[in-house]
Amino acid sequence: MKRVLLAVLFLVVMAVAVSLGTKANRDRAAFSFIEPGGFHTLDPAQMSYVQDGRLAKAVWEGLTDYHPKTTKPIEGVAYFPPEISEDRTRYVFTLRSEAKWSNGDPVTADDFIRGWRRAIEPGTADVYAELISRHIAGAQTYLDWRTAHVALLGLIRQLQTGSPIKLEALRQVVTGELGHVLLDRLDGGLNGSIPNPIPPNGDDFWPTVLDGLRQANVDWKKIGDEGLDNHMAQMEDRFATVGMKALGTHRLEVQLVRPTPYFLDLTSFQTYLPAHKSIEILRDRYAGRPVTDSGLCTYDPQWTKPDYHRDGYPGLITNGAYCIKKWDFKRRIRMEANPYYWDRESVRSKTMEIIVVEYQNAAFMQYEQDAVDMMTHLTMDYTPELMRAMREGTRDDIHAIPAFATYFYQFNCRPRLHDGRTNPLADARVRRALSRAVNRQDLVDHVQRLNNPIATTLIPPDQIPGYRSPAGLGYDPQVAQRELAEAGYPGGEGLPVIEILYNTELGHEPKVQAIKRMWEQELGINVVLVGKESKTFAEDMAKGRFMVGRSGWFGDYIDPSTFLDLCQSKNPQNYTGLADTKYDSLLARADEEIDSAKRLAILSEAERYLMEEVLAILPLYVYVQVYAWGPEVKGIYPNPRIEFPLKYIYVER
Amino acid sequence: MKYILWRLFLMIPILWVIYTITFLMVVTVPGNPFQNPDRQMPEAIVRALEARYKIDDNWAYYWQYLQGAVQLDFGPSFQYRDWTCNQIIADALPVSFTLGLTSILLAVLVGVPVGVISSVRRNSWFDVGSLALILIGISLPTFVTGTALLLLFAIKLQWLPVGGWGQFAHLPLPALTLSLPFMAYIARLTRMGMLDVLNSDYIRTALAKGVARRDVVWKHALKNAFLPVLSFLGPALAQAMTGSFVIEKLFNVPGLGQHFVNSVLNLDRGLIMSTVLVYSALLVLMNLFVDVTYAFVDPRVRLGND
Numbered sequence A: 001m002k003r004v005l006l007a008v009l010f011l012v013v014m015a016v017a018v019s020l021g022t023k024a025n026r027d028r029a030a031f032s033f034i035e036p037g038g039f040h041t042l043d044p045a046q047m048s049y050v051q052d053g054r055l056a057k058a059v060w061e062g063l064t065d066y067h068p069k070t071t072k073p074i075e076g077v078a079y080f081p082p083e084i085s086e087d088r089t090r091y092v093f094t095l096r097s098e099a100k101w102s103n104g105d106p107v108t109a110d111d112f113i114r115g116w117r118r119a120i121e122p123g124t125a126d127v128y129a130e131l132i133s134r135h136i137a138g139a140q141t142y143l144d145w146r147t148a149h150v151a152l153l154g155l156i157r158q159l160q161t162g163s164p165i166k167l168e169a170l171r172q173v174v175t176g177e178l179g180h181v182l183l184d185r186l187d188g189g190l191n192g193s194i195p196n197p198i199p200p201n202g203d204d205f206w207p208t209v210l211d212g213l214r215q216a217n218v219d220w221k222k223i224g225d226e227g228l229d230n231h232m233a234q235m236e237d238r239f240a241t242v243g244m245k246a247l248g249t250h251r252l253e254v255q256l257v258r259p260t261p262y263f264l265d266l267t268s269f270q271t272y273l274p275a276h277k278s279i280e281i282l283r284d285r286y287a288g289r290p291v292t293d294s295g296l297c298t299y300d301p302q303w304t305k306p307d308y309h310r311d312g313y314p315g316l317i318t319n320g321a322y323c324i325k326k327w328d329f330k331r332r333i334r335m336e337a338n339p340y341y342w343d344r345e346s347v348r349s350k351t352m353e354i355i356v357v358e359y360q361n362a363a364f365m366q367y368e369q370d371a372v373d374m375m376t377h378l379t380m381d382y383t384p385e386l387m388r389a390m391r392e393g394t395r396d397d398i399h400a401i402p403a404f405a406t407y408f409y410q411f412n413c414r415p416r417l418h419d420g421r422t423n424p425l426a427d428a429r430v431r432r433a434l435s436r437a438v439n440r441q442d443l444v445d446h447v448q449r450l451n452n453p454i455a456t457t458l459i460p461p462d463q464i465p466g467y468r469s470p471a472g473l474g475y476d477p478q479v480a481q482r483e484l485a486e487a488g489y490p491g492g493e494g495l496p497v498i499e500i501l502y503n504t505e506l507g508h509e510p511k512v513q514a515i516k517r518m519w520e521q522e523l524g525i526n527v528v529l530v531g532k533e534s535k536t537f538a539e540d541m542a543k544g545r546f547m548v549g550r551s552g553w554f555g556d557y558i559d560p561s562t563f564l565d566l567c568q569s570k571n572p573q574n575y576t577g578l579a580d581t582k583y584d585s586l587l588a589r590a591d592e593e594i595d596s597a598k599r600l601a602i603l604s605e606a607e608r609y610l611m612e613e614v615l616a617i618l619p620l621y622v623y624v625q626v627y628a629w630g631p632e633v634k635g636i637y638p639n640p641r642i643e644f645p646l647k648y649i650y651v652e653r
Numbered sequence B: 001m002k003y004i005l006w007r008l009f010l011m012i013p014i015l016w017v018i019y020t021i022t023f024l025m026v027v028t029v030p031g032n033p034f035q036n037p038d039r040q041m042p043e044a045i046v047r048a049l050e051a052r053y054k055i056d057d058n059w060a061y062y063w064q065y066l067q068g069a070v071q072l073d074f075g076p077s078f079q080y081r082d083w084t085c086n087q088i089i090a091d092a093l094p095v096s097f098t099l100g101l102t103s104i105l106l107a108v109l110v111g112v113p114v115g116v117i118s119s120v121r122r123n124s125w126f127d128v129g130s131l132a133l134i135l136i137g138i139s140l141p142t143f144v145t146g147t148a149l150l151l152l153f154a155i156k157l158q159w160l161p162v163g164g165w166g167q168f169a170h171l172p173l174p175a176l177t178l179s180l181p182f183m184a185y186i187a188r189l190t191r192m193g194m195l196d197v198l199n200s201d202y203i204r205t206a207l208a209k210g211v212a213r214r215d216v217v218w219k220h221a222l223k224n225a226f227l228p229v230l231s232f233l234g235p236a237l238a239q240a241m242t243g244s245f246v247i248e249k250l251f252n253v254p255g256l257g258q259h260f261v262n263s264v265l266n267l268d269r270g271l272i273m274s275t276v277l278v279y280s281a282l283l284v285l286m287n288l289f290v291d292v293t294y295a296f297v298d299p300r301v302r303l304g305n306d
Helices: A004-020 A050-059 A109-120 A130-133 A141-160 A167-174 A179-185 A205-215 A220-238 A277-282 A360-368 A383-392 A427-437 A440-448 A477-486 A509-523 A534-542 A560-568 A580-591 A595-613 B003-030 B043-052 B058-070 B083-118 B123-139 B143-155 B174-200 B203-207 B213-225 B227-239 B244-252 B257-265 B269-297
Strands: A032-037 A064-066 A073-075 A090-094 A244-246 A253-257 A322-328 A332-337 A351-358 A396-409 A498-503 A528-531 A550-555 A617-629
Touching: A004 B043, A032 A360, A050 A322, A050 A332, A050 B227, A064 A396, A109 A130, A109 A244, A109 A253, A109 A440, A109 B143, A130 A141, A141 A167, A141 A179, A141 A220, A167 A179, A167 A205, A205 B083, A244 A396, A277 A383, A351 A360, A360 B143, A360 B244, A383 A396, A383 A617, A427 A477, A427 A509, A427 A595, A427 A617, A440 A509, A440 A580, A440 A617, A477 A509, A498 A534, A498 B257, A528 A534, A534 A550, A550 A560, A550 A617, A560 A580, A560 A595, A580 A595, A595 A617, B003 B269, B058 B269, B083 B123, B083 B174, B083 B227, B083 B257, B083 B269, B143 B174, B174 B213, B174 B227, B174 B244, B227 B257, B227 B269, B244 B257, B257 B269
Parallel strands: A032 A351, A498 A528, A498 A550
Antiparallel strands: A064 A073, A090 A253, A244 A253, A322 A332, A332 A351, A396 A550, A396 A617
């Protein structure tokens, strides 16, 4: 009897445990697909991953959209085309009155200003803030002004709480415009000024200043609060100088820094999406002020959840083709057609589900088992075999799409390396020699094996209408050896060991090994491979701690500048350290050229100069993205920008 | 009772030491959690992010996080910005729990009888055969056995789904894969324990007295032979329940194991600390549970001083 009772108890416990651990089954959505890699954030101002952007553009809608076949800008919330001034720097967008948020509220010009502002405000600004700050007049000035004050206030708060302070941060604030706020507080000694020339990092001067500030008999909290109020009082007036204004509820005026032929391409990008006013409920507040104590504009990150209701927040409200019904972390996102979307007639699939599977093989197996209709971004080891099956006709669902993206190595062009050694790659002849010694066709045929087009230029050719790509340098080992000898290293003798830095995940290893072998064989030099995990690799690249570094770039908009700006000397994305005045001046001249054709010609010359003479970049091949969807999936049109607006996709059953 | 309270009290300093050691390791690891490998951010923004997530001041972060942890608030995740660690763990822990519990129960339900029968029929085909299988079960890594089971049951026979979580059908394959090493070990332990016990005097007495052979083996002998298995179950339960990274990846089970590994790779401090603390707390509790059960099962063991 006792045994039976125990057995029953055990079964009950098991049943409860199993039911708690598993959740009810869902009925299948009209269209479902697997997104390997998962979503990092749903905040449009903060996202940088392709899949995050894809989801954001399905759930929100910008002023313009991408045409599903040509990816050219077409109408979105605003009528197309907008009014454009003679000098092409002033745009006025008229928003359609039928455009509504998912709670019925009309979409207004202020909603766009709110969304664009979030992208540049310190606190929410992230990697893509530059897409707004570099193009909209006054945005960079506003961002710089805010950042300087946030840095100062941050320091004051650290003095207030006694937290450790980085001397570099102190130096930057003290030598900036606002430095006097701190220096004036120092008792005696400095007389409120800094010596000229400014002492460098590591000099004893800075610890002395820090000690002086710490010992000063000052109420830092009061100074911080007063400074914050002062800053807030000016903030709105300052923001009014930024080139985005609401001329009424449904007209948005935008003033650009310079004529930007691709601006309407940018307005479809996720950084330019609007934000509903309910987000203000979840703004972090410091003693009643709508900022943190150091002036950062931050929000409760839970605002992106459809079921979050703190302080009366209604849950995520969006204006795009779909609303998010449920977001199960790392499992699935369930979406339904937005009943208030102005173009709801053209939304084909009324329900959509995105399933997250981290492991590539598991993802593909689920796709094969027909659990979903599509899988994005196949990167399994056997993907080349799948592509072959597609070519031979035994499969009909593998799609290889050459992307608007290049896989390349970056050369460190600085005269010295991070540890003080002389940099052999500072000589362009060495870089050209290394470039000519790489047999890209071999690399693509035997290592990468996705039929990638080889790349001798930074920008994938034939993808920007009206732009003529230069030839670049091809595989020519003899010329390579000759140039290496001219540089002073005949037969590779005397050349210091060349290090290639790469991240060990994601299949980069076989390629670096191939390149190493090519260089050793063709040029007789010594190559060492430095493999690191992603985050350390990223930091080393950003800080210039490399000789040759593995890299790549996806074009964000259809214009050469998205690639060519990478080597501009002042660009923080420029890891090569290249500071070439001729290159910079070519880019600057292009910036001022109003005639579109002439501008593209100048940029073409800049690329030719970069890829045939300077060689700060060693291009290898054009990325090929492999997606899997069967012939019954319609409304999806392969394009190099990998833009597949979800609202057009449906399954023909 | 006093013993249990004492052990529970000891948990606090143990967890605190674990927290400190983990924290030291986390802040010494190089790399910036906010660095994207492909795009560089303006320095001011990086510093604003660091200030927001309060990683600019390690000492303050140590105490502040500890305060939060004591109130079971594990803070935001750095990598998954829209989620808090509490949400992530609350989501993943029941999954790992169910998977782990099921696999351990499976391991016991199959392993113990196999061990018993092997010990009774020593050197028979069954014994040798099961010994071979046990060796395979312990030696083969889970990604091999898991993939083999997947290929057979999910792909070839199509009896079960390939992966995922949410229906009962998602449970058998990963639970079976996870249970195999434990099953093998438990069978081995049972067999050894039984062989030990079956030679004792009281067993011979019982048989001589005419007690049914089945009762002797399954009731009297097993009760004592089970003790080594019981002490193994403590850490085994903790290990199984906090998820196996390999199994979760292979079967796409959204459990806790992946967060252990991914949080370190992403330098997601909040998530690292919280997963380590949860795992440690579970481990300590499981060990305590087993020790207490041991005392009940074996009257020779007295808790505390005697």
